[in-house]
Amino acid sequence: MYECDLDIEKLPFGSKSFDCVLCTEVIEHMQNPYLLLREIRRVLKTNGRLILSTPNAASMNKIFEILNGDSTYGQSIIFWFEPREEYMTRERHVREYTLNELKYMLRKHNFKIQKIYFSDCGDMRLSQFKSYPGSNLIKFPAWLLGQVFRKIFPRFNSNIIIEAELKD
Numbered sequence: 700m701y702e703c704d705l706d707i708e709k710l711p712f713g714s715k716s717f718d719c720v721l722c723t724e725v726i727e728h729m730q731n732p733y734l735l736l737r738e739i740r741r742v743l744k745t746n747g748r749l750i751l752s753t754p755n756a757a758s759m760n761k762i763f764e765i766l767n768g769d770s771t772y773g774q775s776i777i778f779w780f781e782p783r784e785e786y787m788t789r790e791r792h793v794r795e796y797t798l799n800e801l802k803y804m805l806r807k808h809n810f811k812i813q814k815i816y817f818s819d820c821g822d823m824r825l826s827q828f829k830s831y832p833g834s835n836l837i838k839f840p841a842w843l844l845g846q847v848f849r850k851i852f853p854r855f856n857s858n859i860i861i862e863a864e865l866k867d
Contacts, residue, residue, distance in 0.1 A: 740808050748862060751861045817854055817860070819858075
């Protein structure tokens with residue numbers, strides 16, 4: 700196992716070393732995702748595969764968080780005035796991406812997208828909704844609507860998984 704800060708370091712491998720790179724839940728933590736993609740491109744052999752997964756910035760979860768008046772990062776401005784231990788100790792996402800943004804970045808780095816999948820890893824919970832007087836009347840219908848909507852429109856699921864091939 701190797702550890703490096705991909706915002707400032709290169710991967711400790713030679714060029715064209717791998718047939719496949721698995722990059723799961725990393726790109727959203729990068730200050731500069733282009734450096735990460737450039738390094739992946741460097742270490743992949745021609746026609747090598749990249750499998751990349753990341754939270755979906757356009758997920759139903761994020762839409763409901765915004766409609767509920769919350770930050771999509773689970774950390775509102777209140778955090779700065781009343782820090783909570785759970786936010787102090789966990790790594791934060793620098794930026795989350797939509798499918799179109801990921802497709803654009805991958806094309807710019809000479810990747811051809813082969814397959815796109817959506818997963819429901821971050822299942823939306825009823826507890827995500829704030830409680831207001833009478834809000835329990837809308838919590839369940841809103842949750843149920845989200846569940847049905849994500850089944851009909853998978854691109855609103857919580858995670859994006861892309862399989863791409865490196866071209867010459």
